Amino acid sequence: MEKFVNELKEKLKEKGYKLTPQRRAVLEVIISSEGRHLNTEEIYDIVKKNCPDIGLATVYRTIQLLDKLDIISTLYLDDGCNRYEFNIQDGEHHHHHLICDNCSKVIEVKIDLLEKLKDEIQSNYNFVITDHKVQFYGKCEDCK
Ligand SMILES: [Zn+2]
Ligand SMILES: [Zn+2]
Ligand SMILES: [Zn+2]
Structure with a gap:
């Protein structure tokens, strides 16, 4: 997990972003829910347990950022409810x-x-x- 967090930190830094505790928390939830393909609300519900102050809008924006940086990938479902998963980075x-x-x-x-x-x-x-x-x-x- 620490390895992935450090990779995120580097990627964010390159683009001029900081690794905030909220961003870290969102990433950790997505990594640890591998295979579950959670949507924004589901990610929010889990993140909230460790970060009670986090808002849905922050989770949403963080997901957009992680997607833009290619750290996570998006599955587009017909129900309009996108699912997210961690992107394997090592060429696998x-x-x-x-x-x-x-x-x-x-x-x-x-x-x-x-x-x-x-x-x-x-x-x-x-x-x-x-x-x-x-x-x-x-x-x-x-x-x-
Ligand atoms: Zn998958
Ligand atoms: Zn079915
Ligand atoms: Zn293939």
Whole structure:
């Protein structure tokens, strides 16, 4: 955790921001809720336990900042309620997501089918791909 907090501190400093206790608290919640894909309100509810003074607006702005700095990534759901998760920084492949249209459940997919496609796109379009995001929408086991 301390390693990630220090990385955040560096990234913030580069952009002229400070690591405030609130920003740290929000990051810690997102890191420790790995795999849960929390939305803003859920993050707020957990952060509030350790930082009772924090407001929803601060949590919201912090999330926007972390997203802008590429520290977290956003999942866009049809219900208009974005979910967030910590971005793996060490070049490890980022998993893909299955999103249920009905209950908004998010399931992580670790297999990657895109490596071949990536090579093909890179050579056909003369484009260097640094990242990709894939979300499959449909019905989960419980809802289908
Ligand atoms: Zn479902
Ligand atoms: Zn995920
Ligand atoms: Zn992939």
